[in-house]
Amino acid sequence: MNDFYLNYPTDILIKNQTHHILSNSNSLEFHSSLDCYNESPLFSLDFLSKELNISKLYIKDESKRFGLNAFKVLGASYAVCKILKKNPKISIFCAATDGNHGKAVAWSAKKYNKESVIYVPKETTKLRIKAIEFYGADVHQLDLNYEETCAYASKKSIEMNWQLIQDTSWENYEEVPALIMSGYLTHFLEIEKTLCDDDSSGFDIVFLQSGVGSWAASYIWYCLNRFGKNRPKIVLVEPFESCGVFQSFTEDKRISPLGSLDTIMAGLNCGIPSKSAWEIIKNGCDAVITISDEDVKLSMRTLYSPKENDPKIISGESGAAGLAGLIKTINSKSLQDLRAHINLSESSKILVFNTEGDTDKNSFQGIVKS
Numbered sequence: 001m002n003d004f005y006l007n008y009p010t011d012i013l014i015k016n017q018t019h020h021i022l023s024n025s026n027s028l029e030f031h032s033s034l035d036c037y038n039e040s041p042l043f044s045l046d047f048l049s050k051e052l053n054i055s056k057l058y059i060k061d062e063s064k065r066f067g068l069n070a071f072k073v074l075g076a077s078y079a080v081c082k083i084l085k086k087n088p089k090i091s092i093f094c095a096a097t098d099g100n101h102g103k104a105v106a107w108s109a110k111k112y113n114k115e116s117v118i119y120v121p122k123e124t125t126k127l128r129i130k131a132i133e134f135y136g137a138d139v140h141q142l143d144l145n146y147e148e149t150c151a152y153a154s155k156k157s158i159e160m161n162w163q164l165i166q167d168t169s170w171e172n173y174e175e176v177p178a179l180i181m182s183g184y185l186t187h188f189l190e191i192e193k194t195l196c197d198d199d200s201s202g203f204d205i206v207f208l209q210s211g212v213g214s215w216a217a218s219y220i221w222y223c224l225n226r227f228g229k230n231r232p233k234i235v236l237v238e239p240f241e242s243c244g245v246f247q248s249f250t251e252d253k254r255i256s257p258l259g260s261l262d263t264i265m266a267g268l269n270c271g272i273p274s275k276s277a278w279e280i281i282k283n284g285c286d287a288v289i290t291i292s293d294e295d296v297k298l299s300m301r302t303l304y305s306p307k308e309n310d311p312k313i314i315s316g317e318s319g320a321a322g323l324a325g326l327i328k329t330i331n332s333k334s335l336q337d338l339r340a341h342i343n344l345s346e347s348s349k350i351l352v353f354n355t356e357g358d359t360d361k362n363s364f365q366g367i368v369k370s
C-alpha cells in the first residue's frame, strides 16, 4: 500500500446543516467565559525548524487544556452547553470513546450536575478508563472495536432516552457532531490573534492528525471560510493500521479502515470517517499521509527532549502524530511528489498541533525514556 495520497480539492463549502452550525459558532466567547479558561500556548520551534530545513515551525500545545490534557474538551463542552440550552431536562449524557472524548463528556456533564455513561472499546487502557471515571462517569468496557462501540452507544442512548454526545456523524446524526466541530474552532481562533493578518493565516502548510476526521474537517472548514484561496495547504496524518480517510480517498467513497487497528495512537484508532467530516475533507484537504508507531515515538521523543532554546513539550501518542507526519514528509526520499504537491521548501512556514499530553502516563514514560 502507498503511504500517501494526493488530493486535488475543489475548495467548495457545501451549505448544509453542519455549515450552518459552524457558521453560527460562538465557541471562543463560550470557552473564554469559563473560569478555568486559558488560551493554549503557540510555540515556535526554532531549532527544530532549522534541523528540518524549513523557515518556521509552530506548534499549538493542547496538552494542558482545561486540565484535561487534550483538545477534545473544546468540542464536548460546547456541544453539551448548547444541547442543554435546548433541553435543560436532559439528565444523562452518553458517548463512545477511546479516551479523550469520553473524559471530556464526563467533565462537561459534571459541570452541570448531570450524569454520564461512557462506553470504551476493548483496547482502551485501564489508566484511560480511570481518567474518565475520575469525572464521575459510569464507564463500561465492551468487547468491541471503536466503530462497533459507537453503534452500541447510539443504540443504548435511544433505548434509555439518554443524550448521545458523539464526535462522529452518520446518516440522521449530524447536529451534535457539528456542535462539537464548532467547539473545536476556539483553538484556531486563538492562533489568529498571534499569527494571521486580514487575509492570510501566517503559515503555508498545516499537518493535522485524523481519527474520524471531525477535528481536521473543522479546521478545513475554518480555513476555507476564513482565508478562501489564501488558505494554507492541508495534510492529514493517520496511523497506517487505522487510516479510514486515506482508504476512503483511494476507494473514492467513505469506508471503514481495512487495517489491523493495532496502533499505539489510541485517539486516532477510529472507524469509518465521520459523514459530515468526510464531505468537508474531500473538498478541502490536499493530501493524506500514513505513519507508523515508530514514526510517532520519534516525534514524541523529539518534543520531550528539545535542543537549544526550543521548549520541552509533553506530547502523547496521538498528540505527536502531526509532527510525525511532517518529519516523515521531509525525511523520506520516496515522498518527493508529496513535497512538490504541497510546495514544501526551505521557505515554508508550517503549523502542527500537539493535541494531547501524556494521557496514558505509563505508556508515555515507557516511550520517551527508552
Ligand SMILES: Cc1ncc(COP(=O)(O)O)c(C=O)c1O
Pocket: 070, 071, 072, 100, 101, 167, 209, 210, 211, 212, 213, 214, 215, 216, 266, 267, 268, 270, 318, 319, 355, 356
Ligand atoms: C489526541 C487526539 N488527537 C486527534 C484526534 C482526532 O480527532 P478526530 O477523531 O476528530 O479526527 C483525537 C480523537 O479522539 C484525539 O484524541
